[in-house]
Amino acid sequence: MITALLLVHGILAVVLLGAITHQAFAASATRPGAGRSSFIAKFRNTDAASYSKVVVALFVAIIFLGSVLYPSYRLVVRPLLQAQDLRAANGSFEIKEHFSALALLLLPAYWATWRQPLTPEYASARVGLTWILASMVWWNFIIGQLLVSIKGLFL
Amino acid sequence: MMFSLFACVTYTLAYYFDWSLFQYALAENRFYFFVQDSGSGPPILWYGWLATAVLGGAAGAVIVPPRLSAKLPGDLVWLLPLAVIVAALIYEKRWFV
Numbered sequence: 288m289i290t291a292l293l294l295v296h297g298i299l300a301v302v303l304l305g306a307i308t309h310q311a312f313a314a315s316a317t318r319p320g321a322g323r324s325s326f327i328a329k330f331r332n333t334d335a336a337s338y339s340k341v342v343v344a345l346f347v348a349i350i351f352l353g354s355v356l357y358p359s360y361r362l363v364v365r366p367l368l369q370a371q372d373l374r375a376a377n378g379s380f381e382i383k384e385h386f387s388a389l390a391l392l393l394l395p396a397y398w399a400t401w402r403q404p405l406t407p408e409y410a411s412a413r414v415g416l417t418w419i420l421a422s423m424v425w426w427n428f429i430i431g432q433l434l435v436s437i438k439g440l441f442l
Numbered sequence: 443m444m445f446s447l448f449a450c451v452t453y454t455l456a457y458y459f460d461w462s463l464f465q466y467a468l469a470e471n472r473f474y475f476f477v478q479d480s481g482s483g484p485p486i487l488w489y490g491w492l493a494t495a496v497l498g499g500a501a502g503a504v505i506v507p508p509r510l511s512a513k514l515p516g517d518l519v520w521l522l523p524l525a526v527i528v529a530a531l532i533y534e535k536r537w538f539v
Contacts, residue, residue, distance in 0.1 A: 378537020385530040388453055388492050393523055408516050415520025433490035
């Protein structure tokens with residue numbers, strides 16, 4: 288059961304990673320539609336606002352699954368990290384914990400800045416919050432994947 | 443908007459000062475109100491910190507009048523979260539030294 292939940296958690300995280308990275312690049316495009324021929328321009332030339340509902344739903348689902356899985360981490364993985372004195376790995380997960388909580392708490396603000404019609408006074412907040420959330424998702428994803436594979440990689 | 447800003451700050455204070463609304467004793471599979479010594483290994487405080495932050499955020503959203511929150515500078519909405527991220531990194535640097 289835990290393995291199945293971990294797989295679903297990971298798959299949803301991949302989808303969120305793609306969605307929020309795409310949205311962050313599109314949100315910070317200074318001239319939408321300019322230079323449409325390049326891959327980067329095409330990647331950025333998307334309707335950033337259309338991602339917000341999916342991003343919020345994915346965040347809530349992933350953090351809920353993460354909080355269900357968390358006791359297993361504390362029972363199985365963390366004692367292993369402590370026994371092997373892998374302090375950096377332990378600390379990286381502590382940061383992942385904080386990022387998950389802060390991301391969840393920031394979702395109402397993120398939602399408000401992306402609410403239609405988009406308000407110009409929240410333009411910087413929209414871009415800033417989206418990049419902050421995207422950075423947290425990248426950190427959490429990379430650390431999560433490294434910790435899942437830590438036995439094969441480092442022990 | 444105000445909920446998120448107050449909740450982020452409350453969460454940061456919660457883990458700095460162990461203001462956990464409840465704790466989960468892993469070995470006993472039980473929840474206890476506030477932080478206390480359950481005597482059965484290290485408890486999980488993260489759920490409690492999150493609950494404390496939700497309370498703080500809700501209180502902030504209720505207390506701050508809408509006319510003040512409407513005047514909130516757009517940049518503060520992302521600068522404050524950035525500050526709490528830096529605070530988290532500073533707090534956790536103990537693992538990397």
